[in-house]
Amino acid sequence: MSCPPTSFIGWVGHDKSSAKGNLRWESFVPKTWTEEDVDIAIECCGVCGSDIHTLRSGWAPADYPVIVGHEIVGRAVRVGRKAAGGIKVGDRVGVGAQSSACLTAECEDCSNGDEHHCENEGNCNTYDMRYPDGSKATGGYAEHTRVPSHFAFKIPEAISSIEAAPMLCAGITVYAPLVENNAGPGIRVGIVGVGGLGHFGLLWAKALGCTSITAISRTTAKKDDCLKMGATAFIATDEEEDWSTKYAKTVDLIVCTVSSHKMPLNDYLKLLRLRGTFIMVGVPEDSLPAIDLGTLTDRRAKIGGSTVGSRQQIREMLDLAVEKGVHPWINMYPMKDANKALIEFEEGKPRYRFVLKN
Template sequence: MASSYSFQGWLGLDKESAKGNLVWKSYEPKPFDETDVDIKITHCGICASDLHTLRSGWGPAQYPVCVGHEIVGTAVRVGSKVENGVKVGDRVGVGAQSGSCLRPDCEQCSSELENYCQIKQVGTYNSKWPDGSKSYGGYGDYWRGHSHFVFKIPDALPSDVAAPMLCGGITAFSPLIQYGAGPGKKVGIVGVGGLGHYGVMAAKALNVDKLVAISRTNSKKADALKMGANDFIATDEDKDWHRKHRQTLDLIVCTVSSPKMPLARYLQLLRVGGTFVQVGAPEDTIPAFNAFSLMAKKIKITGSSVGSPKEIREMLDLFAEKKVWTWNNNYPMKEANQAIVDMEDGKARYRIVLVNEKHLNESRL
């Protein structure tokens, strides 16, 4: 069945595209399968991953690339074998992952850990589908992909609020539930930014006993307290913070990706048996640390990657119930180049969302 619409978007053609040099062009999506959904995009969040990819920071990008993996819109074409009960006209979204092997003999996919599939994963952009076609993201008009990774958006969540949750939100939420954040737990969130503001709000929604936001300066202290933190550490300004707060936390989720972060001192904040989870993805290596800091307190250092479809649904439902709201700034889709420049300059406070106004206006008719 031929579609009455075409796929167009903001494409990065080389490393210079990250400096606000995206170009609007047509592209060819993957061939439509009966498990697929086409989404008419109304909103797409901007993630730091977009900038890393555009400038080939994590490795050579597959130019031309259309980034954007925090997508919300309307399902306009639905295959006969779709999952999750998606129907034409539903408000749906997709996050950073669009595919995995989904084989019944895959240890991860059969255990609802598709985000850790070791056989085949497909990123929402800058990746390849099993047939070899390229995946394209959400800085555009339409998106096509596998329905297993498409989610209905709860009515209580506005689209611009929900879109950044599909990568930024779940990246912070997933390690919290993996490592038992809830009543009786004391949690620290390193970094009050795009990921960190979700970490603070999610930990608050999970009713942790103590919630500490950790940043370099006090410039975001008022925001963090408003988001739900009941304590704040400014590592560049608070004298002897690592000693004053020693052994006070059960879990730390680190959303920053600086090779200069004081990792060894973060570890001092953990209690015996505590866990440090890295979710910020640096282009460089993380700092070294002394092995005795792990051995003396049985500390675990681990990582977490986005979240599984099951966790995404759980997050959306919880955030809708608890009224967890993204702190976002909206830009028209036509201003995508200015938006990525502002994102790089730290002006998000705390997420930037592109609004495809022509589609949004159509949905109101």
């Protein structure tokens, strides 16, 4: 068997300015090969807000040089002898925001199927982290990537690569809190923010059969789109007076996708019915607004947070997409235009998810 390649080529960020469209197309060193790994020739990779936060060191100092992108779909071109999941050379596979975990029986999270919460050695995001041997995790703004096979998922033939890619981060980020909080018939759902994450929230809520789906945005600019995606009601918080009073106690579950410290958080909480739940999936670079405990206690409400989902949830999500014919709204860019995509992403142009295509 031939030796694995020692370098790939892709878009590399060297400092904070890379978030402003200053990535460089050049070679980089992938993680050290093991026989549990798979090399993937990338067909496409979604552009995620996490990419921007990381490139500009918004959440924490990035480990430059960094290759972002964690919504990856492509063909397996090299598969280790100990690879998991029955992956074979030529299979179409996808990789989301997590590329490894310790996966040991001693780990409570991994043994319970919550490997996405593993904090032991071996846990690694798909980029801007290091594996136990010190080699760097690299993402999908590239021609190839190398990841542990446990976190490479076979993509159902009924889902196109372009549509599957953003499901692997944006899609699962909102799918997981919906299903974990019993979204479905009899449940009234609210989705705050109609962007890349929020539009998935509307699509999944419809696919899950929720009784009502309220889209919550600042203006009515996206109202027609939301209704096409499955929303049954729409709230424009900057344009409607006393909206939190008008729509009080109308939803059981809110999934909030925005990441601004200026959000009217306490007004959102007023929308909850008794014993309602508010789940935060947007992650601001600064703190959230102060919470009015009176509103919280009066509603007997619960506030929580969520990140990506488990491997099993990702498989279930893909199956639901096939069963219900879920089609995310995509703007496609050639991989060569990654810098342009970053700039236009920051300008708020996605309707509603950018995907780079090799």
